[in-house]
Amino acid sequence: xxxxxxxxxxxxxxxxxxxxxxxxxxxxxxxxxxxxxxxxxxxxxxxxxxxxxxxxxxxxxxxxxxxxxxxxxxxxxxxxxxxxxxxxxxxxxxxxxxxxxxxxxxxxxxxxxxxxxxxxxxxxxxxxxxxxxxxxxxxxxxxxxxxxxxxxxxxxxxxxxxxxxxxxxxxxxxxxxxxxxxxxxxxxxxx
Amino acid sequence: xxxxxxxxxxxxxxxxxxxxxxxxxxxxxxxxxxxxxxxxxxxxxxxxxxxxxxxxxxxxxxxxxxxxxxxxxxxxxxxxxxxxxxxxxxxxxxxxxxxxxxxxxxxxxxxxxxxxxxxxxxxxxxxxxxxxxxxxxxxxxxxxxxxxxxxxxxxxxxxxxxxxxxxxxxxxxxxxxxxxxxxxxxxxxxx
Numbered sequence: 001x002x003x004x005x006x007x008x009x010x011x012x013x014x015x016x017x018x019x020x021x022x023x024x025x026x027x028x029x030x031x032x033x034x035x036x037x038x039x040x041x042x043x044x045x046x047x048x049x050x051x052x053x054x055x056x057x058x059x060x061x062x063x064x065x066x067x068x069x070x071x072x073x074x075x076x077x078x079x080x081x082x083x084x085x086x087x088x089x090x091x092x093x094x095x096x097x098x099x100x101x102x103x104x105x106x107x108x109x110x111x112x113x114x115x116x117x118x119x120x121x122x123x124x125x126x127x128x129x130x131x132x133x134x135x136x137x138x139x140x141x142x143x144x145x146x147x148x149x150x151x152x153x154x155x156x157x158x159x160x161x162x163x164x165x166x167x168x169x170x171x172x173x174x175x176x177x178x179x180x181x182x183x184x185x186x187x188x189x190x191x
Numbered sequence: 192x193x194x195x196x197x198x199x200x201x202x203x204x205x206x207x208x209x210x211x212x213x214x215x216x217x218x219x220x221x222x223x224x225x226x227x228x229x230x231x232x233x234x235x236x237x238x239x240x241x242x243x244x245x246x247x248x249x250x251x252x253x254x255x256x257x258x259x260x261x262x263x264x265x266x267x268x269x270x271x272x273x274x275x276x277x278x279x280x281x282x283x284x285x286x287x288x289x290x291x292x293x294x295x296x297x298x299x300x301x302x303x304x305x306x307x308x309x310x311x312x313x314x315x316x317x318x319x320x321x322x323x324x325x326x327x328x329x330x331x332x333x334x335x336x337x338x339x340x341x342x343x344x345x346x347x348x349x350x351x352x353x354x355x356x357x358x359x360x361x362x363x364x365x366x367x368x369x370x371x372x373x374x375x376x377x378x379x380x381x382x
Contacts, residue, residue, distance in 0.1 A: 078378035119310040141347050145372045148343030156335050178379070181336045185376040187269040188369070 009047045011037040013057040017100070020107045025051070025114060052117040055104055058093060059121050063128045065089045070132040079138050083129055083150030084178060091170045094158070098166040105162050126151045149185075153177040200238045202228040204248040208291070211298045216242070216305060243308040246295055249284060250312050254319045256280040261323040270329050274320055274341030275369060282361045285349070289357040296353050317342045340376075344368040 015036035019028040030051050034044045048054045069089035073082040094101065108114040126147045133143035157173040206227035210219040221242050225235045239245045260280035264273045285292065299305040317338045324334035348364040 078375070078380070080375050080379040084379070116307045116311050119314050120307050123310050141351065141368070142371055142375060144347050144350070145343050145368060146375045148346070149340060149372060149376055152336050152339030152343070155339070156332055159335070160332065177332070177336060179381070180333055181340060182376055182379060182381070184269070184271050184333060184337045185340055185373055188271040188275070188373060189269070190370075190373070 008037070008039055008043055009057050012039060012044055012047060013054050014100075016051065016054040017103055017107065020055075021103065025107060025111045052114055055108065055114060056117070056121050059124070062090045062093055063125060065093055066125065067128055067132050070129065070136070073136075075136075079133055079136075079142065079146040080149060082133065082136065083146055084153070084174070086129055086132070087150055087154045087174060088171065090154070091174060095170050098161070101162050122151060122155065149181060153181050156180075199228070199230055199234055200248050203230060203235055203238060204245050205291075207242065207245040208294055208298065211246075212294065216298060216302045243305055246299065246305060247308070247312050250315070253281045253284055254316060256284055257316065258319055258323050261320065261327070264327075266327075270324055270327075270333065270337040271340060273324065273327065274337055275344070275365070277320055277323070278341055278345045278365060279362065281345070282365060286361050289352070292349075292353050313342060313346060316345075340372060344372050347371075 012033060016028070016033045019032055019036060028051065030044050031041050033051065033054065034041045037044075044054075048057075066086035066089055070082055070086040073085045077085070108118055126144075129150060130140070130143040130147035133146060134140055138146065153174060154177075156177040157170060160173050160177070161168055161170045203224060207219070207224045210223055210227060219242065221235050222232050224242065224245065225232045228235075235245075239248075257277035257280055261273055261277040264276045268276070299309055317335075320341060321331070321334040321338035324337060325331055329337065344365060345368075347368040348361060351364050351368070352359055352361045
């Protein structure tokens with residue numbers, strides 16, 4: 001059953017979200033998620049290592065899109081501009097799923113384990129970004145700081161986007177947040 | 192036994208670190224940590240909710256020191272300068288424990304569960320900082336971005352400090368990282 005079903009990961013992720021909303025994350029099993037998706041437990045574990053991960057189905061593809069965009073950025077671009085090219089590439093993958101992102105956030109904020117996993121995802125994205133900068137010749141500490149600054153803008157923009165109407169443009173929000181960050185950092189007196 | 196023993200939390204934390212180094216985090220029980228510290232399991236759970244938390248014994252006091260410093264900062268200081276006053280207050284609590292910080296990091300990097308807990312600690316610190324900024328009248332999104340920028344500088348400085356010689360000054364490293372962050376953000380072209 002379901003072995004050749006297309007988009008197994010997407011079906012599992014949607015089924016999991018439904019069940020977490022209905023019964024709560026704690027009271028949902030992998031077997032139930034697989035059943036709801038019309039798939040087997042074995043198929044579940046081919047796609048996700050556990051029932052937390054199934055709420056972040058795009059993360060590997062998002063990481064890849066960011067790394068590809070950073071590698072493709074012009075050589076003379078300053079590091080933070082390179083990072084923002086990376087997150088801009090991620091925007092296009094996230095932009096479509098507003099309703100799902102909203103529902104997913106409601107499930108995540110209700111569960112500390114899921115919040116921890118989300119923080120781990122954000123940290124993994126930042127680590128990927130910092131590593132991609134190092135490969136462009138940026139010093140490790142600068143790469144860490146630049147990746148963290150970009151991640152801050154990304155997270156702030158994403159949060160506003162999830163909060164707001166579906167019609168909002170995540171690209172525009174990201175630019176706003178970067179401008180906001182720039183103003184705050186510039187306002188800091190030089191010691 | 193040990194009911195009136197002074198510094199129970201510190202003894203438990205040191206005993207846990209020793210055992211995690213000797214046997215690994217996974218293979219150490221709360222009962223063993225309590226025994227090594229000459230205390231009971233009940234005393235352990237009076238101080239820490241689980242065996243991950245025992246590696247972060249100062250976090251509540253660090254949060255308090257940061258919040259107090261932020262509340263005490265002059266009203267006309269720009270938000271990021273306020274955040275750095277907060278982290279400067281934390282430096283004095285961390286500065287003494289170089290050898291322990293180094294051993295603790297080695298245990299944490301070897302275990303994904305501990306890494307998750309550490310990320311949660313960093314996120315909690317940032318949330319506390321953002322909230323303290325909001326109480327000073329900073330808008331929530333700006334507070335989040337400013338707290339994240341300060342946290343980035345703090346984490347980068349702390350990492351350099353743990354990597355380096357004990358004689359290094361964490362205050363100076365923090366100033367260096369802030370300057371580095373400032374330069375990177377300023378280099379970003381305005382759209």
